[in-house]
Amino acid sequence: MEIKEEEASEEGQHFLPAPQANDPGDFQFTSIQKSPNEPQLEFILACKDLVAPVRDRKLNTLVQISVIHPAEQGLTRYSSTEIVEGTRDPLFLTGVTFPSEYPIYEETKIKLTVYDVKDKSHDTVRTSVLSEHKDPPPEVGRSFLGYASFKVGELLKSKEQVLALSLRTSDGGKVVGTIEVSVVKMGEIEDGEADHITTDVQGQKCALVCECPAPESVSRKDNLPFLNAVLKNPVCKLYRFPTSDNKWMRIREQMSESILSFHIPKELISLQIKEDLCRNQELKELGELSPHWDNLRKNVLIHCDQMVNMYQDILTELSKETGSSFKSSSSKGEKTLEFVPVNLHLQRMHVHSPHLKDALYDVITVGAPAAHFQGFKNGGLRKLLHRFETERRNTGYQFIYYSPENTAKAKEVLSNINQLQPLIATHADLLLNSASQHSPDSLKNSLKMLSEKTEHFVHAFKDQLVRSALLALYTARPGGVLKKPPSPKDGTEEHSPQDPPPPMRRQDSIPHHSDYDEEEWDRVWANVGKSLNCIIAMVDKLIERDAGSEGSSGGSQDGEKDPSLVDSIITHPKEDWYEQLYPLILTLKDCMGEVVNRAKQSLTFVLLQELAYSLPQYLVLTLRRDVVFSQALAGLVCGFIIKLHTSLHDPGFLEQLHTVGLLVQYEGLLSTYSDEIGMLEDMAVGISDLKKVAFKIIEAKSNDVLPAITGRREHYVVEVKLPARMFETLPLQIKEGQLLHVYPVLFNVGINEQQTLAERFGDVSLQESINQENFELLKEYYTIFMEKMPPDYISHFQEQNDLKGLLENLHQNIQAKKRKNVEIMWLAATICRKLNGIRFTCCKSAKDRTSMSVTLEQCSILRDEHQLHKDFFIRALDCMRREGCRIENVMKNIKCRKYAFNMLQLMAFPKYYRPPEGTYGKADT
Numbered sequence: 001m002e003i004k005e006e007e008a009s010e011e012g013q014h015f016l017p018a019p020q021a022n023d024p025g026d027f028q029f030t031s032i033q034k035s036p037n038e039p040q041l042e043f044i045l046a047c048k049d050l051v052a053p054v055r056d057r058k059l060n061t062l063v064q065i066s067v068i069h070p071a072e073q074g075l076t077r078y079s080s081t082e083i084v085e086g087t088r089d090p091l092f093l094t095g096v097t098f099p100s101e102y103p104i105y106e107e108t109k110i111k112l113t114v115y116d117v118k119d120k121s122h123d124t125v126r127t128s129v130l131s132e133h134k135d136p137p138p139e140v141g142r143s144f145l146g147y148a149s150f151k152v153g154e155l156l157k158s159k160e161q162v163l164a165l166s167l168r169t170s171d172g173g174k175v176v177g178t179i180e181v182s183v184v185k186m187g188e189i190e191d192g193e194a195d196h197i198t199t200d201v202q203g204q205k206c207a208l209v210c211e212c213p214a215p216e217s218v219s220r221k222d223n224l225p226f227l228n229a230v231l232k233n234p235v236c237k238l239y240r241f242p243t244s245d246n247k248w249m250r251i252r253e254q255m256s257e258s259i260l261s262f263h264i265p266k267e268l269i270s271l272q273i274k275e276d277l278c279r280n281q282e283l284k285e286l287g288e289l290s291p292h293w294d295n296l297r298k299n300v301l302i303h304c305d306q307m308v309n310m311y312q313d314i315l316t317e318l319s320k321e322t323g324s325s326f327k328s329s330s331s332k333g334e335k336t337l338e339f340v341p342v343n344l345h346l347q348r349m350h351v352h353s354p355h356l357k358d359a360l361y362d363v364i365t366v367g368a369p370a371a372h373f374q375g376f377k378n379g380g381l382r383k384l385l386h387r388f389e390t391e392r393r394n395t396g397y398q399f400i401y402y403s404p405e406n407t408a409k410a411k412e413v414l415s416n417i418n419q420l421q422p423l424i425a426t427h428a429d430l431l432l433n434s435a436s437q438h439s440p441d442s443l444k445n446s447l448k449m450l451s452e453k454t455e456h457f458v459h460a461f462k463d464q465l466v467r468s469a470l471l472a473l474y475t476a477r478p479g480g481v482l483k484k485p486p487s488p489k490d491g492t493e494e495h496s497p498q499d500p501p502p503p504m505r506r507q508d509s510i511p512h513h514s515d516y517d518e519e520e521w522d523r524v525w526a527n528v529g530k531s532l533n534c535i536i537a538m539v540d541k542l543i544e545r546d547a548g549s550e551g552s553s554g555g556s557q558d559g560e561k562d563p564s565l566v567d568s569i570i571t572h573p574k575e576d577w578y579e580q581l582y583p584l585i586l587t588l589k590d591c592m593g594e595v596v597n598r599a600k601q602s603l604t605f606v607l608l609q610e611l612a613y614s615l616p617q618y619l620v621l622t623l624r625r626d627v628v629f630s631q632a633l634a635g636l637v638c639g640f641i642i643k644l645h646t647s648l649h650d651p652g653f654l655e656q657l658h659t660v661g662l663l664v665q666y667e668g669l670l671s672t673y674s675d676e677i678g679m680l681e682d683m684a685v686g687i688s689d690l691k692k693v694a695f696k697i698i699e700a701k702s703n704d705v706l707p708a709i710t711g712r713r714e715h716y717v718v719e720v721k722l723p724a725r726m727f728e729t730l731p732l733q734i735k736e737g738q739l740l741h742v743y744p745v746l747f748n749v750g751i752n753e754q755q756t757l758a759e760r761f762g763d764v765s766l767q768e769s770i771n772q773e774n775f776e777l778l779k780e781y782y783t784i785f786m787e788k789m790p791p792d793y794i795s796h797f798q799e800q801n802d803l804k805g806l807l808e809n810l811h812q813n814i815q816a817k818k819r820k821n822v823e824i825m826w827l828a829a830t831i832c833r834k835l836n837g838i839r840f841t842c843c844k845s846a847k848d849r850t851s852m853s854v855t856l857e858q859c860s861i862l863r864d865e866h867q868l869h870k871d872f873f874i875r876a877l878d879c880m881r882r883e884g885c886r887i888e889n890v891m892k893n894i895k896c897r898k899y900a901f902n903m904l905q906l907m908a909f910p911k912y913y914r915p916p917e918g919t920y921g922k923a924d925t
């Protein structure tokens with residue numbers, strides 16, 4: 001293949017194609033040998049003796065890397081280095097990496113084009129707009145210096161895998177310098193020869209040594225296939241930066257989407273539809289009600305059915321998006337994608353630095369969970385829910401006020417009933433089965449299980465709420481009314497002294513003609529216990545008699561048995577165990593059925609109260625909360641799975657996971673001004689709602705390793721599947737299905753020009769209270785951590801980390817009420833990392849501000865943990881922002897390689913949040 005003249009050669013090129021499957025078509029090409037899931041090829045670049053077109057001009061150079069696929073004509077522009085200023089011997093810190101999925105072979109040709117950049121502000125504009133099969137726009141702000149090309153095979157087979165190539169002018173004639181291409185492998189020692197290159201850094205000469213010590217495996221490679229099941233379309237970038245002692249560290253940045261972005265919302269919506277259908281059915285089965293309540297119920301059902309239909313439509317639409325793993329920032333207002341998180345990615349930094357273990361730093365970046373389709377005109381969930389609850393509490397006409405806690409309790413009891421009743425029935429049948437087999441051991445075991453479950457069942461109703469709800473329902477039946485109204489002393493109807501009297505008392509339409517028998521429920525409920533006792537007595541008796549031991553009757557545990565019932569049974573014993581037990585089991589089931597019937601109806605009546613108030617506003621609010629929660633949950637599950645896989649071989653982490661639970665820390669960059677107030681209010685509730693989520697790790701029984709969700713709105717369990725060989729290595733408690741809890745915390749610091757307005761003319765109290773409240777939560781987590789982790793772990797932990805000091809510092813910063821105090825974010829993130837937590841960074845779209853923040857976090861980690869040379873802090877930051885994963889993130893969201901900031905916005909940003917010249921500007925977001 002001929003490489004055409006530079007001016008014309010880039011026809012048909014496009015930037016960073018989505019890597020396709022490694023499918024060479026009809027041609028046979030030589031694959032590159034590589035470790036599974038590792039990049040296929042990584043190299044770094046340096047130029048020497050570049051010739052400036054104009055004498056004495058100081059060169060500002062960058063190299064553009066293009067790929068010529070062996071079976072195709074034309075170039076594919078792949079990536080660029082950063083711009084190195086003021087030297088003829090530039091050494092580029094931004095390297096090149098081809099991820100494992102990229103279609104690259106030994107025959108693939110790489111073209112390196114060196115440019116002299118005259119105007120940095122134009123540079124990114126120029127590289128941003130290339131789209132497939134379009135002519136590149138005219139060169140602006142840069143001029144062509146020279147090019148070189150090589151075949152991948154040549155590089156791989158060269159001595160020491162280094163090529164020194166002459167750079168030539170476009171006519172191929174004049175040599176204008178050389179370019180050195182050196183293969184690098186993360187985590188591998190380079191041979192003893194140190195490669196000394198000098199570079200001019202801000203006027204000072206600095207000797208840089210390219211050398212790496214022995215590798216340390218970061219994450220076990222056998223975990224990767226399972227991570228790859230959830231992570232998609234990785235973008236990789238490679239850098240080398242000097243350490244303070246002039247050694248090289250290597251950094252690989254990786255950014256991946258996750259199919260959980262769509263999978264979790266779909267799972268969740270299906271579950272919510274089931275929950276709502278079940279509730280609607282229960283409302284229908286509530287029985288006869290007086291006209292007032294019946295009308296309310298009809299109205300509620302109309303709206304609830306409509307709601308279910310809407311959820312079903314959304315699910316249908318989402319199900320069409322098979323295999324999708326990314327919702328772009330520009331789709332955030334789309335109705336059918338409401339439940340899907342915006343721009344969710346794993347942002348990973350892998351550091352290989354001299355003398356230190358390799359390290360991984362993960363941050364999940366995602367748009368703040370918020371209901372963009374519903375909008376923010378009236379604020380977000382935090383405000384809306386508060387307002388709704390206050391109004392509901394004070395309106396009190398036409399319905400009975402139950403507090404959110406009591407409504408949640410009603411849902412919990414209903415869910416327990418629905419789970420326990422079939423379970424008890426199964427255990428009862430198993431008992432009968434054991435009886436028919438005449439097996440004493442099996443009979444004892446079945447009885448044990450049956451007793452346990454029945455006790456749980458009886459216990460579930462030991463709540464005043466059921467009692468008071470029964471009373472309330474009684475009065476709502478045709479003709480039913482109380483002699484005395486339900487008493488607030490039972491604590492289920494909550495009225496402060498100032499509140500109006502309970503509305504029940506105003507239901508004058510119901511005639512007074514009968515008394516409510518409050519003890520009836522006690523009797524029905526107690527019968528379940530009694531019938532279980534009869535079964536226990538009978539089993540004891542049967543086993544006793546079977547063992548041939550005469551004399552003692554009734555076994556050892558009949559203290560609570562109903563003697564009349566037991567006696568009547570055992571005075572006429574039959575030797576057929578099944579026949580003896582069958583009628584008792586029937587009685588138990590009947591008694592249980594009676595309890596279930598009454599309890600279900602009464603608690604459903606409690607739910608009717610919640611729904612009856614302010615329809616359809618209540619349902620809209622529920623939808624908003626579901627939408628926000630779904631986005632937050634998708635991110636959380638993604639973060640959890642990644643954390644689990646990367647820490648699977650860390651016993652301390654696993655111990656922490658099941659004894660303490662996991663800290664999940666969110667960094668918010670939203671401003672407390674205009675629409676973003678509403679977003680922050682949504683986000684705060686969405687994140688707080690994650691407390692309702694617990695994880696359970698189960699053994700994968702098939703190739704489907706995608707997580708499943710069970711539960712209901714008040715309590716979800718996410719089942720994460722691990723293949724047998726990984727599952728086996730887990731601590732017993734986790735293998736036995738112990739629920740693993742999460743502790744979400746959110747710290748927000750607005751940084752943009754809107755925040756300046758909020759600080760000058762608006763209100764920052766929302767941010768202040770969120771930070772204060774979440775500080776308390778973080779402190780609570782730390783206390784539990786200190787209490788529950790083993791003492792030897794804690795003493796080692798304390799030697800290494802001054803968590804107390806960091807917490808104190810964070811507290812002072814929160815109290816200080818300083819403007820745009822980004823120290824809060826750094827401290828919160830550091831505490832999270834030290835406590836083994838999951839890190840999140842969010843702004844509206846997780847595109848611009850988030851990119852500034854994660855790159856700053858990455859470079860700060862390199863500085864504080866890996867001795868990044870202080871003179872290279874800003875250069876590293878600029879490299880990552882200019883050519884790193886985050887500019888690709890912007891590109892994939894808005895098809896333009898520009899952070900959407902204008903000068904005004906930048907001036908408002910804290911200093912280190914400003915991107916380098918040429919990487920920002922007006923962008924059509």
Ligand SMILES: O=P(O)(O)O[C@H]1[C@H](O)[C@@H](O)[C@H](O)[C@H](O)[C@@H]1OP(=O)(O)O
Nearest residue numbers: 329843844845846847848849900925
């Ligand atoms: O990723 P974000 O920081 O939320 O993107 C903002 C950007 O910060 C802002 O300057 C710009 O004007 C846009 O509003 C971006 O939000 P989009 O959601 O429109 O990408």
